[in-house]
Amino acid sequence: MNDQAASVEVLTRRFGATTALHEVDLAVDAGTIVALIGPNGAGKTTLVRILSTLLKPSSGRASVAGFDVVSEAAEVRRRIGLTGQYVAIDQDLTGRENLVLFGRLLGLPRREARSRAVELMSEFELTDAAQRPVHSYSGGMRRRLDLAASLIARPEILFLDEPTEGLDPASRIVLWQQIARFARQGTMVFLTTHYLEEADELADRIVLIDRGRITAEGTAEELKRRVGGRAVAVTLSGPEERARAQRALEAAGFKESPATDPNLLYVPVDDSAEIINLMERLGASGARVTDLRIDAPTLDDVFLAMIGRASSEEEAGGDGVPPGAPVEFAGRGRQR
Amino acid sequence: MISTVAGLTWRNLRKVSRTPQIVFSSLVQPIVFLVLFSEVFRSIERTAGFPQGTSYIDYLVPAILITSIGTSSVQSGVGIAVDLNTGIIDRFRSMPIRSEAVLVARSLSDLVRSASQSFLLVLVATAFLGFRFHSTFLGVLGVFLVVWFFGWALSWLYIAVGTMTRDVETTQMAGFIITFPLMFASTAFVPSSGMPGWLQAFTAVNPLSQAIDASRALALGWPAAAQVLQALIAIATLTLVGMALAVIGFRRSRS
Numbered sequence: 001m002n003d004q005a006a007s008v009e010v011l012t013r014r015f016g017a018t019t020a021l022h023e024v025d026l027a028v029d030a031g032t033i034v035a036l037i038g039p040n041g042a043g044k045t046t047l048v049r050i051l052s053t054l055l056k057p058s059s060g061r062a063s064v065a066g067f068d069v070v071s072e073a074a075e076v077r078r079r080i081g082l083t084g085q086y087v088a089i090d091q092d093l094t095g096r097e098n099l100v101l102f103g104r105l106l107g108l109p110r111r112e113a114r115s116r117a118v119e120l121m122s123e124f125e126l127t128d129a130a131q132r133p134v135h136s137y138s139g140g141m142r143r144r145l146d147l148a149a150s151l152i153a154r155p156e157i158l159f160l161d162e163p164t165e166g167l168d169p170a171s172r173i174v175l176w177q178q179i180a181r182f183a184r185q186g187t188m189v190f191l192t193t194h195y196l197e198e199a200d201e202l203a204d205r206i207v208l209i210d211r212g213r214i215t216a217e218g219t220a221e222e223l224k225r226r227v228g229g230r231a232v233a234v235t236l237s238g239p240e241e242r243a244r245a246q247r248a249l250e251a252a253g254f255k256e257s258p259a260t261d262p263n264l265l266y267v268p269v270d271d272s273a274e275i276i277n278l279m280e281r282l283g284a285s286g287a288r289v290t291d292l293r294i295d296a297p298t299l300d301d302v303f304l305a306m307i308g309r310a311s312s313e314e315e316a317g318g319d320g321v322p323p324g325a326p327v328e329f330a331g332r333g334r335q336r
Numbered sequence: 337m338i339s340t341v342a343g344l345t346w347r348n349l350r351k352v353s354r355t356p357q358i359v360f361s362s363l364v365q366p367i368v369f370l371v372l373f374s375e376v377f378r379s380i381e382r383t384a385g386f387p388q389g390t391s392y393i394d395y396l397v398p399a400i401l402i403t404s405i406g407t408s409s410v411q412s413g414v415g416i417a418v419d420l421n422t423g424i425i426d427r428f429r430s431m432p433i434r435s436e437a438v439l440v441a442r443s444l445s446d447l448v449r450s451a452s453q454s455f456l457l458v459l460v461a462t463a464f465l466g467f468r469f470h471s472t473f474l475g476v477l478g479v480f481l482v483v484w485f486f487g488w489a490l491s492w493l494y495i496a497v498g499t500m501t502r503d504v505e506t507t508q509m510a511g512f513i514i515t516f517p518l519m520f521a522s523t524a525f526v527p528s529s530g531m532p533g534w535l536q537a538f539t540a541v542n543p544l545s546q547a548i549d550a551s552r553a554l555a556l557g558w559p560a561a562a563q564v565l566q567a568l569i570a571i572a573t574l575t576l577v578g579m580a581l582a583v584i585g586f587r588r589s590r591s
Binding site: 102 | 339340344346347350351354422423424426427428429431432433590
């Protein structure tokens with residue numbers, strides 16, 4: 001039972017007429033980093049808030065570290081740390097005062113609360129700012145302090161709701177390193193994000209959620225494999241050359257995907273043997289190749305394939321457009 | 337629970353100590369009231385309805401103590417609304433503590449703050465305006481206790497408002513709407529004997545009047561038992577209603 005960090009059974013949560021989570025089932029093993037990804041409004045935060053005992057399910061069950069989040073909430077709270085979407089520290093206190101306060105609230109004796117604060121400040125590279133009020137901190141520093149505050153009691157399970165939201169790329173990478181470090185030290189991390197890059201970088205397991213339902217789960221590799229194989233993108237020196245290459249490949253049984261660039265030939269392939277075969281045919285055709293690239297699917301592709309159009313429309317207006325989903329992603333969407 | 341409340345109270349007071357100007361700026365209004373009203377209404381001393389032989393400043397100070405603690409207790413509601421709008425309450429709720437301790441701590445830290453304000457007010461009135469207590473040490477202690485408990489009761493009421501509105505401005509507005517009519521339709525500045533009947537009926541049930549009558553009787557060394565009893569009933573009622581509503585509002589603010 002304790003191998004399971006969190007388990008969720010037919011969990012439903014409604015807010016008035018809207019259903020934020022619809023009969024969700026999920027089991028998460030201990031000792032991993034799990035990323036819950038999905039567009040805005042998919043139910044990520046609701047799930048995290050239920051698992052961290054802040055919200056009660058409308059129906060169904062959820063347990064964390066073997067304890068029920070409703071009937072044994074106190075036991076759950078003893079074992080978790082939570083860093084929510086909004087920075088949950090006191091802006092008027094200094095960084096150190098915040099950590100001492102939370103340590104005291106968690107029942108640490110004064111001296112221990114102080115030494116733990118010092119330890120965490122140095123671990124999160126905040127020692128120089130320890131005596132400054134938090135409102136003078138940068139966004140990245142606040143996030144780090146927030147994370148440090150969640151780790152005071154050395155939780156078994158750490159919930160991070162969009163931990164790097166609004167951070168610049170450098171601060172994001174620093175935070176990733178820290179998250180990966182305490183996962184190595186044995187804390188199970190359950191994070192939500194709509195940065196696919198973040199999930200790809202950090203997570204051992206990825207759970208996709210869309211409109212209150214879990215649509216896929218697995219490792220990043222498994223999910224990518226599920227969306228489909230790779231593709232070879234061949235750029236030729238001109239339209240005639242392209243036609244020549246296209247004929248040769250078609251004769252060998254390859255089928256191109258439509259592309260917007262008149263010099264580009266875009267051919268999906270199933271495995272490496274096919275790639276080698278394609279290269280040989282291409283070479284034999286004598287067509288003049290100016291560029292050649294093998295595309296592997298990204299999590300962006302997974303995201304789009306599994307979550308589909310409806311949510312990408314929602315995203316278009318919102319702030320949830322995955323920053324890793326730029327030009328290339330749009331291009332591939334068309335080429336397929 | 338006690339150590340949780342102590343920790344959270346420390347947090348609130350630490351914030352006050354970072355911005356001591358809050359303590360002093362909220363003294364401005366009562367001091368202005370003291371200075372102005374003690375001049376404007378002084379002639380009341382010689383009117384028929386006014387207690388013989390009492391100076392107006394001695395009559396006024398106990399009332400200003402009550403109205404000023406009433407005004408500053410709105411800050412309790414503001415404080416809780418501010419907290420509810422940041423993530424910090426979520427952190428408290430995800431910790432193995434009784435999160436209602438947040439409310440208790442808020443009421444206590446604001447009590448410490450407003451109690452120190454009422455001390456300062458008495459000092460100012462004594463030093464510059466010729467105010468004097470006309471009672472025993474116990475009477476003086478009684479004045480402060482009535483004032484503080486009344487402020488604590490109102491803090492709970494405003495905490496309830498803060499948890500229900502979760503909005504700083506609405507809470508402030510509610511404080512204004514509640515405080516001002518109660519303050520002027522009361523025995524704070526003039527005896528009710530000169531008021532029209534309907535207003536007299538209102539001031540009689542106005543909890544602010546009841547607290548003022550009790551602290552005034554104690555400060556002036558008048559017989560005070562009946563007034564104190566009535567004030568304690570009002571304070572107890574306000575506290576219980578405020579606490580209950582505050583806890584309900586706080587639990588509801590979860591989603």
